[in-house]
Amino acid sequence: MTTTIRLRRNGPYVIDTDDVRVVDWNGAEYQTARKPVALCRCGASARKPFCDGSHARVGFRAEEAGGAADEGECPAGHEPGADG
Numbered sequence: 001m002t003t004t005i006r007l008r009r010n011g012p013y014v015i016d017t018d019d020v021r022v023v024d025w026n027g028a029e030y031q032t033a034r035k036p037v038a039l040c041r042c043g044a045s046a047r048k049p050f051c052d053g054s055h056a057r058v059g060f061r062a063e064e065a066g067g068a069a070d071e072g073e074c075p076a077g078h079e080p081g082a083d084g
């Protein structure tokens with residue numbers, strides 16, 4: 001099954017599946033009552049890693065759109081699955 005992660009314009013990442021677990025760097029799972037899950041990408045949420053709507057209050061802008069090729073590399077050099 002393919003999981004779709006939608007980037008909301010000027011908003012969170014929304015994970016469109018009922019079968020998702022969000023875990024911290026220790027593997028501890030967050031309790032997620034709401035589906036779909038919306039993850040903060042603006043940094044302003046008081047409920048990180050989840051979106052609490054603060055992106056609108058702080059005027060977060062992220063209007064990048066899909067379609068461009070990307071290697072998916074983290075600019076900070078983090079490896080997928082690595083701590084931090």
Ligand code: FES
Nearest residue numbers: 040042051054055
């Ligand atoms: S993206 Fe919504 S609070 Fe950060």
